[in-house]
Amino acid sequence: MRTFLIISLFYGVLFSFDLEEFKKYKGVIRIAGGTAHIPIMKEIKKEIESINPDIKISIEGGGSGVGIKKVGEGLVDIGNSGRGATKEEIKRYNLVLFKWAVDGIGIVVNRDNNISNLTLSQIRDIFSGKIKNWKEIGGKDRRIVVYTRNRSSGTRKVFQKKILGKEDITKDALYVDSNGAMKRAVSVDKRAIGYISAGFIDKNIKAVAINGVLPTKENIKSKKYPYSRGLYSITKDRPKGLVKAFIDYLYTPHVQRDLIPKKGFIPVK
Known part of the structure; x- marks a missing residue:
C-alpha cells in the first residue's frame, strides 16, 4: 500500500x-x-x-x-x-x-461592534443560537446575525473542531462561500459575527479576542492563540x-x- x-x-x-x-x-x-x-x-x-x-x-x-x-x-x-x-x-x-x-481562525465582528473579547463558552452559545442579542453579552441592543461557510470549507471544519466543539451552528446562520465573502459580509452588517482566516483580517472588520487573546501572527506563532x-x-x-x-x-x-x-x-x- x-x-x-x-x-x-x-x-x-x-x-x-x-x-x-x-x-x-x-x-x-x-x-x-x-x-x-x-x-x-x-x-x-x-x-x-x-x-x-x-x-x-x-x-x-x-x-x-x-x-x-x-x-x-x-x-x-x-x-x-x-x-x-x-x-x-x-x-x-x-x-x-x-x-x-x-x-489562524479568527472570530470577527463589524467595526461598529463594541464587543472586543468573548469566552469560548460565549462563542459556542452565539454560533449555536443560544445567545441571540448582543446586549446579552454587554453589547448593543441588536439581533446577532451569524455568518458561516459551507461544509466543504476547511476554515469551517477547523472552526468546528477547535472552537465550536460539539455544538451545531444555528440553522438561522447565513452562508458565504469564501473568506473574502465573509470579510465583505461582516464589514457591512453591524449585527454580524463570523469566523475567518486570520490572514484576511484587516481594518475593515474587527477581530475578537478569545479568552483575552487576539489572533495576531505573534500569538499564533507562539501558540498563545491555539486556534490555528x-x-x-x-x-x-x-x-x-x-x-x-x-x-x-x-x-x-x-x-x-x-x-x-x-x-x-x-x-x-
Missing part, C-alpha cells in the same frame, strides 16, 4: 531554486480549493507568468473539500486545503500533502515537472520570508 507524505521542510536544493527556473517550462497549472490560499496563489501566478508567458496558471476557490476532491479525481493539478486530508481521502487518491504556511491550522497544497502522487517547480517555489526564501508574512500568515521555516 502506498503511503502519503506531509512535506513542510526545506530540501537543500530548494534554497537554490529561483524564479528563473520557470523559464525552462511551458504549460498549464490548474489550482482549486481553499480560499485562504488565494492571495498567495495570485501573487505567485503573477510572478511566474510575468517571467514566462508560456506558463498559464488558473486559480479557483470552492473550499478545501473541493480542492481535495478535484485533485484526487485529476481535474486539477494542485488542490489547496486549509485542513489535512483524511486518511480515507489520502488512501483513495494517493495524495501528497505540502504544508507551507500556518494560519496548516495551509496545504496537495498533489495526486509525487509532483513532476512544472507542478513540482511550483510546489518547490512555495518553500523558497522569497515566498517563506517575504510573501507569506506579507499576506498575514506564518511561514513553516
Whole structure:
C-alpha cells in the first residue's frame, strides 16, 4: 500500500531554486480549493507568468473539500486545503500533502461592534443560537446575525473542531462561500459575527479576542492563540515537472520570508 507524505521542510536544493527556473517550462497549472490560499496563489501566478508567458496558471476557490476532491479525481493539478486530508481521502487518491504556511481562525465582528473579547463558552452559545442579542453579552441592543461557510470549507471544519466543539451552528446562520465573502459580509452588517482566516483580517472588520487573546501572527506563532491550522497544497502522487517547480517555489526564501508574512500568515521555516 502506498503511503502519503506531509512535506513542510526545506530540501537543500530548494534554497537554490529561483524564479528563473520557470523559464525552462511551458504549460498549464490548474489550482482549486481553499480560499485562504488565494492571495498567495495570485501573487505567485503573477510572478511566474510575468517571467514566462508560456506558463498559464488558473486559480479557483470552492473550499478545501473541493480542492481535495478535484485533485484526487485529476481535474486539477494542485488542490489547496486549509485542513489535512483524511486518511480515507489520502488512501483513495494517493495524495501528497505540502504544508507551507500556518494560519489562524479568527472570530470577527463589524467595526461598529463594541464587543472586543468573548469566552469560548460565549462563542459556542452565539454560533449555536443560544445567545441571540448582543446586549446579552454587554453589547448593543441588536439581533446577532451569524455568518458561516459551507461544509466543504476547511476554515469551517477547523472552526468546528477547535472552537465550536460539539455544538451545531444555528440553522438561522447565513452562508458565504469564501473568506473574502465573509470579510465583505461582516464589514457591512453591524449585527454580524463570523469566523475567518486570520490572514484576511484587516481594518475593515474587527477581530475578537478569545479568552483575552487576539489572533495576531505573534500569538499564533507562539501558540498563545491555539486556534490555528496548516495551509496545504496537495498533489495526486509525487509532483513532476512544472507542478513540482511550483510546489518547490512555495518553500523558497522569497515566498517563506517575504510573501507569506506579507499576506498575514506564518511561514513553516
